[in-house]
Amino acid sequence: MSTLIRGGTVVSGSGDTVIEAGAVVIRDGRIADVLDRWDAGKEFDGEVIDGSGCVVMPGLINVHSHGVTPGPLFPSAAPALSTEGWMGNLDRHLLSGTTTVLSLCGFASMDDVREADLRHAVHVRGATTHLPQCLQAAAMADGQGLTATSRELTVEQMLEDGAVAIGELGGGQTLGGGGQDLVYIPAAIHHAAGIRITIDQARRIKEAVLGRFIDVSAFNLNALAEAAKEAGLAEAFTATQLAKLVTDSVMPSFAPAIEGLREGVRAALKFGVPAIVHSASATASVLRELMLELDGGGATVIAAHANHPTHTPDEAHELAVQGRKMGWPAEASVFDLLHRRHTVKTREHWDLLLREPDLISVIGTDYGHDGDHDELISAVQDVAAYGHRTLPGAVAMATSAVADLIPGIAPGSGRLTAGRVADVVVARADDFRDVRFVLVDGVCVVRDGKLTPEAHR
Ligand SMILES: [Zn+2]
Known part of the structure; x- marks a missing residue:
């Protein structure tokens, strides 16, 4: 042909x-x-x-995707999507020019990954987080998608069976991030009082209780009272009840998720494969600790969504600069910050990081709201249109640079x-x-x- x-x-x-x-x-x-x-x-x-x-x-290579295979969804191992769900996500990737995706949900088996790869034209690659603390974090945050197989598999077995990276280590759901704001805190409030709140209201309440760095000592009673009132919860909950509800939703998975991040980076060093770590305000200090521990040697550790909106733009920049110094490549995720703007409503971090010629190595999408992220190909166009890179440079960030960074993700293409x-x-x-x-x-x-x-x- x-x-x-x-x-x-x-x-x-x-x-x-x-x-x-x-x-x-x-x-x-x-x-x-x-x-x-x-x-x-x-x-x-x-x-x-x-x-x-x-x-x-x-064909574009998406280094950061979720919901593209059967098996547990996200680092929190939420229930698997239906076949129509993950096939539909792959359809959207393909219709927007992505021909290879790396699934970063982490608890799928390679049989799950191969099923997606075989049934859909998009090349589907797998990553693994089959590690004890990662599993513990998932079980605490959600874990409803875990199967006997996903509990028993090890990183070593997954890598032998064709997984190309370790990741995503940490996630918004296990680390008190966007997944908590979007799903778990609103669900807990709805369960307790029958009231529906928005993602922004959940974030405000959470930050009043735990601050931006997920720390119980950051509790701010006045801010919580304000946030509760604004979300229409002042009648339904006392401040103590609301603080307990948020803490119970966020904290049980937090410590194991941080420990899982350490576990995964050390496994990457041991097995000689790239690790992909969730960069956010909640992980900034453990990422700094691991940068020093590795001291530039040994493992490829990729900071996922270095432009995460839980960082302030300056924090994101500072962390990425330190990463660069320590030899950690960074990925910027487009989320839905260009067009849809359900979850990320600012492009400030994106522009600040991409403006520097060598701070961000590759671009991906992450998941957005229910998989409705902006198209990777429009991120490529945006990077060129804003003058952050030349057009060939922007295309390389979603093709050859990804293939070079993760051996095995797209051998022979890019x-x-x-x-x-x-x-x-x-x-x-x-x-x-x-x-x-x-x-x-x-x-x-x-x-x-x-x-x-x-x-x-
Ligand atoms: Zn993430």
Whole structure:
């Protein structure tokens, strides 16, 4: 099977080259050739895709995804999504030009990961957090998705069975972060008093009780009274009741989650695989401690969402600068900060960190609200449009840089060069979210913006 994509702006993914009105020739699942031009009228023995007005780039590699496999969801091991749920998430990734995802939920088995990989055109890769303290944290925060298998597996077995990283170590649900604001605190309040509160109200109440760094000594009675009143809870709860409810929801998983983070980074050092750690205000001090412990040596530790909004912009910047000094690459997550803005309503951290040329190595999505995150491809466009990187540099942050950082995530892809795997995206140059064509292993799985039958298997 052969395909020619001609007339588009070809961005190879390697970080420097752009070919205006170039051509990409695909044969037998591989890139056969990348050409400066293809003369109009010249014959081609296969499908011809007109790429004019479009950018042609390698299929994107999303280093930070959740909800893309069967098995426990998130580092808190929440109940698994339905098949339609995780397949639907993979559909959205594919329709926006992502051809490889790394599942960072952490407690899925490699059989779960392989099931997703086999049934969907997106290449699905697995990571592991099958460690005693991580398991304990999950069981305390939620754990309803845990199975006998997920309890018994070890990191060592998972790595032998094909997992490519250890992570996500820590998470908003286990560390008193966004997952608590979004799900667990509102659920506990609803359970106790039948009142529904918003994510912002939950965050305000939580911060009145535990501060931004999740510390019981940060309790602020006046702030709690204010927050309770604003959320319509002043009648239903005393301050003591509300403080206990928040503490009971947040704290049991907190200590094991922090210990699990240490456990995971040490395992990464032992087994020689990358670790991906949850960067947030709650983990800032343990991350600093681990940076010093590793002292730049041995393990690849990737700080996930270094732009996490629980940090102040200055804190995020300072932590990322220290990470860079200690050789820790950082990932920036787009969350939903560009378009949807359900969970992250500011782009201040994003711009501050990306503005420096070498502070952020790769970009991913994380999950957003119910999987409704902004598209990775629009993050690529945004990074270039704001002048944080050149267009090839921005594309590299979601392709070759990810492939280079995590060996095994996308061997043979991430760049449009002869001999590579033909994972290719064709997107409208004026709005990358308008993805016209996607090829995976040389097979067309998105045509004219719609999934083809080959997208599912
Ligand atoms: Zn996270």
